Amino acid sequence: MKISVVKNILEANDRIAQENRAIFDESNLLVINLMSSPGAGKTSLLEKTIDALKNDFQIGVIEGDIQSSQDAERIARKEIPVVQINTGGACHLDGNMIRDTFKEFVFDDLDLLVVENVGNLVCPAEFKVGEDFKAMILSVPEGEDKPAKYPLMFHESKVLLINKIDLAPYLDCSIEDMKKEALKVNPHLTIFEVSCKTGEGLDSWYAWLKDAVNNRKSA
Amino acid sequence: MHEMSIAQSLIDIIKEEMTRHDATVLRSVRLNIGQLSAIVPQSLSFCFEVITSGTELEGAKLIMEVIPLEGMCRECKQAFGIEDYAFECPYCGSPDIETTAGQDLSIVDMEVD
Numbered sequence: 001m002k003i004s005v006v007k008n009i010l011e012a013n014d015r016i017a018q019e020n021r022a023i024f025d026e027s028n029l030l031v032i033n034l035m036s037s038p039g040a041g042k043t044s045l046l047e048k049t050i051d052a053l054k055n056d057f058q059i060g061v062i063e064g065d066i067q068s069s070q071d072a073e074r075i076a077r078k079e080i081p082v083v084q085i086n087t088g089g090a091c092h093l094d095g096n097m098i099r100d101t102f103k104e105f106v107f108d109d110l111d112l113l114v115v116e117n118v119g120n121l122v123c124p125a126e127f128k129v130g131e132d133f134k135a136m137i138l139s140v141p142e143g144e145d146k147p148a149k150y151p152l153m154f155h156e157s158k159v160l161l162i163n164k165i166d167l168a169p170y171l172d173c174s175i176e177d178m179k180k181e182a183l184k185v186n187p188h189l190t191i192f193e194v195s196c197k198t199g200e201g202l203d204s205w206y207a208w209l210k211d212a213v214n215n216r217k218s219a
Numbered sequence: 220m221h222e223m224s225i226a227q228s229l230i231d232i233i234k235e236e237m238t239r240h241d242a243t244v245l246r247s248v249r250l251n252i253g254q255l256s257a258i259v260p261q262s263l264s265f266c267f268e269v270i271t272s273g274t275e276l277e278g279a280k281l282i283m284e285v286i287p288l289e290g291m292c293r294e295c296k297q298a299f300g301i302e303d304y305a306f307e308c309p310y311c312g313s314p315d316i317e318t319t320a321g322q323d324l325s326i327v328d329m330e331v332d
Contacts, residue, residue, distance in 0.1 A: 001240070001242065001330070001331055001332065002328055002329070002330055002331075003236055003240050003242070003328060003329045003330075003331055004327075004328045005232070005236055005326040005327065005328055005329060006325060006326070006327060006328075007232055007325060007326050008323060008324065008325050009225060009228050009229050009232065009250070009324045009325060009326060010225070010228060010324060011228075011232070012228055012231060012232075013228065090221075090224065091221055092221055092224070094224065122221070122257045123221035123257065125257065126221060126225075126256065126257055126258075126324075127221070127224075147304075148303070148304060150257075151255065151304040152255055152256065152257045155255060155304070155306065184303075184304070184305045184306070184307070185304045185305070185306060186306060187306060187307055187314030188314065
């Protein structure tokens with residue numbers, strides 16, 4: 001007997017992500033799913049962003065890692081609410097894992113929640129967690145061929161931060177080519193060129209993010 | 220390697236559908252794998268075998284078809300194949316395109332007894 005199914009395989013996760021989203025909506029909370037390769041600078045960007053915006057907004061963070069709580073400890077030093085998820089081997093966060101952290105937060109007290117996904121340029125892009133949008137970091141040393149090699153993440157992201165631009169003079173890598181390659185996969189990307197080390201370029205990111213949080217609050 | 224999670228979701232859906240149709244034996248499942256999805260069919264196949272081995276689903280065949288990316292231009296209304304993951308219209312250069320195929324990961328049908 002043939003059964004016609006026609007179902008999205010990720011339907012169960014998509015449903016949970018939608019339920020998460022409904023909960024975030026009740027508190028007009030902006031939720032960002034932050035993704036990149038390991039070592040591209042997700043936690044460094046978060047530290048800088050928290051320092052810059054913590055007088056304006058209440059920020060919460062969910063840290064996703066396969067193992068260890070080093071990232072959550074770094075964020076906790078900023079004295080903001082943070083929860084570490086250890087996936088114990090899984091290469092990405094999913095809607096269910098995020099839902100399990102809800103009891104640790106009071107969402108009505110927050111304006112911005114950043115979910116720092118597991119460092120991985122492939123898998124996290126496939127799973128929604130209930131975010132408003134995905135943001136990704138590509139660091140200059142990773143090279144300009146990454147959008148073509150890992151198109152899904154670039155395609156799914158709304159924002160691309162090109163980090164470690166201070167290293168560009170020492171590397172055979174062109175930031176212009178990086179941008180060109182990324183925009184080929186996703187012409188709608190908003191791109192920021194930054195260095196979390198020197199602080200260069202971060203002001204435009206902060207300004208953009210401030211607007212995004214304010215728009216979300218007044219929505 | 221998120222194929223294990225995908226295989227688990229797939230098996231959950233299969234079991235649900237089998238219960239609903241009073242089926243006890245799974246012969247095969249047909250999947251459409253969009254070109255944009257970051258799934259490696261061989262890995263998915265392997266994970267499916269690992270999870271189903273020793274269960275009532277053991278031996279079922281996964282038939283996978285990779286669906287190429289296709290788009291439609293909202294400006295000039297042309298339909299085209301999206302080559303090299305370039306998401307712009309090859310006719311007029313507009314980035315305002317709708318992806319019409321190749322993004323999804325879905326079950327098409329299953330053969331059961």
